[in-house]
Amino acid sequence: MxxxxxxxxxxxxxxxxxxxxxxxxxNYWYFKTREGMEIGPYDSELDATKGIDSFIEFLDTxxxxxxxxxxxxxxxxx
Numbered sequence: 730m731x732x733x734x735x736x737x738x739x740x741x742x743x744x745x746x747x748x749x750x751x752x753x754x755x756n757y758w759y760f761k762t763r764e765g766m767e768i769g770p771y772d773s774e775l776d777a778t779k780g781i782d783s784f785i786e787f788l789d790t791x792x793x794x795x796x797x798x799x800x801x802x803x804x805x806x807x
Contacts, residue, residue, distance in 0.1 A: 757771060
């Protein structure tokens with residue numbers, strides 16, 4: 730089973746608990762990434778949780794240059 734607060738491959742720092750990442754706004758659910766992006770909307774908290782899983786899986790499998798571009802973008806909009 731995958732720990733929800735374990736760092737990504739090659740990282741030593743822990744991620745925030747999911748409960749700290751998920752929030753509601755205008756009756757929709759969102760999650761906040763480590764990079765500071767707010768992703769959503771989702772219709773339910775469960776869908777937002779699944780969104781976190783998908784986002785983490787994407788980052789784990791994406792090329793390093795793609796992850797770097799996402800981080801750079803996030804730092805500009807945060």
